[in-house]
Amino acid sequence: MKIVASQHVASVNLATSDADLLPEWNLSDLYEGPNALELQKDLTRLVTEVEKFNKEYRGKLCELITDAQASIQFGVALEKYENLQDLLGRLMSYAGLLYSADTTDPQRIKFYGDIQEKVTNASAQLIFFQLELNRLDNADLMKVSQSGPSSRWKPWLEDIRKEKPHELDEKLEALFHEKYISGAAAWNRLFDETIASLRFNISGVELAIEPALNLMQDSDEGKRRDAAVEIGKTFKANLSIFTLITNTLAKDKEISDRWRGFEDVADARHLSNRVERNVVEALAKAVEESQPRLSHRYYKLKAKWLGKDKLDYWDRGAPLPSVPSKNYSWSEARDLVLEAYDSFSPRMAEIASNFFERKWIDAPVRPGKSPGAFSHPTVPSAHPYVLLNYQGKTRDVMTLAHELGHGVHQVLAARQGALMAPTPLTLAETASVFGEMLTFRALLAKTADKMQRRALLASKVEDMLNTVVRQMAFYAFERKVHNERRQGELTSDRICELWMSVQGASLGPSIRLGPGYETFWTYIPHFIHSPFYVYAYAFGDCLVNSLYGVYATAHEGFVDRYFSLLEAGGAKPYNELLAPFGLDAREASFWNIGLEMIEGFISELEKMEEA
Secondary structure, three states: OOOOOOOOOEOEOOOOOHHHOOOOOOHHHOOOOOOOHHHHHHHHHHHHHHHHHHHHHOOOHHHHHHOOOOHHHHHHHHHHHHHHHHHHHHHHHHHHHHHHHOOOOHHHHHHHHHHHHHHHHHHHOOHHHHHHHHHOOHHHHHHHOOOOHHHHHHHHHHHHHHHHHHOOOHHHHHHHHHHHHHOHHHHHHHHHHHHHHOOEEEOOEEEOHHHHHHHHHOOOHHHHHHHHHHHHHHHHHOHHHHHHHHHHHHHHHHHHHHHHOOOOOOHHHHHHHOOOHHHHHHHHHHHHHHHHHOHHHHHHHHHHHOOOOOEEHHHOOOOOOOOOOOOOOHHHHHHHHHHHHHHHOHHHHHHHHHHHHOOOEEOOEOOOOOOOOEEEOOOOOOOOEEEOOOOOOHHHHHHHHHHHHHHHHHHHHHHHOOOOOOOOHHHHOHHHHHHHHHHHHHHHHOOOOHHHHHHHHHHHHHHHHHHHHHHHHHHHHHHHHHHHHOOOOOOHHHHHHHHHHHHHHHHOOOEEOOOOHHHHHHHOHHHHHOOOOOHHHHHHHHHHHHHHHHHHHOOOOHHHHHHHHHHOOOOOOHHHHHHHHOOOOOOHHHHHHHHHHHHHHHHHHHHHHHO
16 A cells, blocks of 8 residues: 655655655564455464463463363463463554554554454453453462473463552453454544544645644744634634543543453553552652642743743744754764764664664555554564654654663563563653663764853753653643543533633643633543553653663662663563662652652753853
């Protein structure tokens, strides 16, 4: 299915030479195409293998852990289950990546939906396995996994035990699972396809969402204002559909939470992240208390730079005046990131270089393409793929560094296999934010001009505020929406009110949140796809700030410990992985270490003003 850009919608390609053409990924390492013979064989094999697995193991796991001779077969069962998870993941990853490259193409939409249905039907028949494992006697299970063939999966077996209190009987689990594609997954698709189809008429040019949002970082205030007004206007025109999606998904989650016995609206996310609720609450409290000395203080300084008493909301991401905006070609961005990675570890740079050399990145902005950026791990038997919407700004370079950090992490964790490679969100942002920090430090070291240095430092502060303060404001907004939804449907106006209340508190008095901004909650995909995911960014940023502090003062042995952390994937809990660095996120003081780094950067900017 060839991607054809619409003649009526602006797309972006910063290429100035063949060497700088923005790359598009090659998905043939998964499958050659939607009609590939190998894909059809895998679909057939999936049905056969799942049916065979059911016949072999349903209702028989107890025998495999209590019979000494049969215990070897328990390891075989775990290996077969893991291989099936890898196959399911390969099929779904390919369909999802193909779809994300153009969410408006009817053929891709149908293919994605068809594969999702087949994968869901197959995986529903495997639900019994974890449920039966969690019904086994814990002492017997731990004994059989202590040594021998099944010992490799002992961390996974211990991990899934944590889900036991919230599991339902098999028929209910199967119903929840199968209804997902006609429930939450369908609403997710509606959101994606609605966002991708929106067009913003700015100064007579029709733009998709990514280039429209990009104009809010333009050096021309008039362009920023026009973009902001048009974006808000278009969001408002579609507000009813976003309100319906939000209400429906919040209710869907409430039903699931109630049946599973989760008390707090975010408890299911905390469980999947393998983090205690009080740890996240401590993070939220620390960030909220830091707002006056971080975001409020910084935006007051930025208003002064722009010659205003207050910033309008379209000025929040504006470049600094009197500093020529720097656009980075693709090759410049690639070299910057790889050099920064190499200065930390040649091994890290070598892994990252594969993404460029082997076409694991899709970088151009195209109509219909998913907005934002991600690194998809796919499955351990393959490799990750990175999606970007690259437009050449410093933040795009940092986004490249961020997603490649994810990619490196996913490559290293793949050795854990399909069951233990996925990293809980408590650590999922570690390598990505660390990669950003390495790239920023490398870029800062090369910048001698005072004005350029100030602009770079300011850009980093803004990124950190977006990662910590803004994301925790998102988390507060989600909490308000989900808590109120338990009492009944929310109107569009009420959701907008909740949005404005947390945005005003987090950004501070130096930003004027004028009419139009109240609808900007509508385009945040994490609210739709992964409720309460957002605190992982703040968790990761504060964690990396602390990690970088350890690295800056004690280089010896740090790289080896860092790679051990990444290679562990989801095989160890976050507190165990952080212990070698002398860090404990369960301590309230931990979060202040990360927040103080941001504060230090703001202090440096203030001193530059005085000099």
